[in-house]
Amino acid sequence: MSNIIYIGYEFKVKPMQPGVEILVAELGYSGFESFVETETGVTAYIQKVDWNESILDDVRILNSDEFEINFTFNEIEQTNWNQEWEKNFNPIVVDNVCAVRAPFHEKSNTTFDIVIEPKMSFGTGHHETTHMMIQHILKNDFINKSVLDMGCGTGVLAILAEMKGAKPVDAVDYDNWCYLNSIENVDRNNCKHITVIEGDASVLKNKKYDIIIANINRNILLKDMATYVSCLNENGALFLSGFYNDDIPIIKAECEKHLLNFKEKLERNNWVSLKFLN
Numbered sequence: 001m002s003n004i005i006y007i008g009y010e011f012k013v014k015p016m017q018p019g020v021e022i023l024v025a026e027l028g029y030s031g032f033e034s035f036v037e038t039e040t041g042v043t044a045y046i047q048k049v050d051w052n053e054s055i056l057d058d059v060r061i062l063n064s065d066e067f068e069i070n071f072t073f074n075e076i077e078q079t080n081w082n083q084e085w086e087k088n089f090n091p092i093v094v095d096n097v098c099a100v101r102a103p104f105h106e107k108s109n110t111t112f113d114i115v116i117e118p119k120m121s122f123g124t125g126h127h128e129t130t131h132m133m134i135q136h137i138l139k140n141d142f143i144n145k146s147v148l149d150m151g152c153g154t155g156v157l158a159i160l161a162e163m164k165g166a167k168p169v170d171a172v173d174y175d176n177w178c179y180l181n182s183i184e185n186v187d188r189n190n191c192k193h194i195t196v197i198e199g200d201a202s203v204l205k206n207k208k209y210d211i212i213i214a215n216i217n218r219n220i221l222l223k224d225m226a227t228y229v230s231c232l233n234e235n236g237a238l239f240l241s242g243f244y245n246d247d248i249p250i251i252k253a254e255c256e257k258h259l260l261n262f263k264e265k266l267e268r269n270n271w272v273s274l275k276f277l278n
């Protein structure tokens with residue numbers, strides 16, 4: 001698979017809150033897949049193949065009298081991405097137990113210390129959805145559980161799952177940069193039980209897991225839910241994120257259609273993460 005080209009939009013937003021939160025939500029529905037908050041607003045990324053000149057037509061906040069929003073956009077070169085992350089990527093600590101940091105940060109004294117060099121991949125723990133997925137992993141038993149990290153991004157969730165005792169672990173992403181970055185990060189964290197796979201839900205045929213982690217977006221989750229359920233072992237757990245509070249009814253309805261039972265909700269700045277059991 002050839003390298004995927006991204007279009008990056010740099011938005012300047014006044015006032016920042018709740019402007020950035022609303023903007024990110026609407027951009028997510030329009031197909032943007034990753035976001036980096038800046039001092040003046042947010043930078044949003046969409047794959048060039050998904051981009052068109054009318055991509056912002058349904059982003060209503062851009063026409064709101066309550067906010068002043070300006071933007072520029074350009075293609076993102078892969079070689080520039082590391083520099084962008086080094087400028088914006090600060091170490092984080094989740095629940096005083098798990099640290100996610102870059103190689104240039106000092107080692108933490110937390111129980112789990114994960115070293116991630118993100119490149120173009122999405123999922124450093126900074127975004128609310130990844131943060132909540134880390135919380136789910138910390139709270140649940142992963143010892144000797146077979147795990148799927150679907151839409152693995154940097155591989156951070158697969159890495160934490162192995163640190164929590166999971167094996168084997170499959171980390172899957174259709175983005176070539178994410179695939180290569182996950183391989184690097186798996187090796188960087190000395191993981192031995194993670195297999196990184198490049199592809200979409202079609203690569204899951206005949207696979208079975210005790211736990212499935214899927215932090216993607218609402219539309220992909222709905223489209224691939226039947227596949228996830230078919231891959232889930234009896235008494236398995238499914239953790240979902242990448243959507244908002246308003247999306248819960250449609251997500252729950254799809255899960256219940258496949259006989260999954262809702263167990264827990266985490267919420268962070270209007271983003272949510274849900275746990276289901278079969």
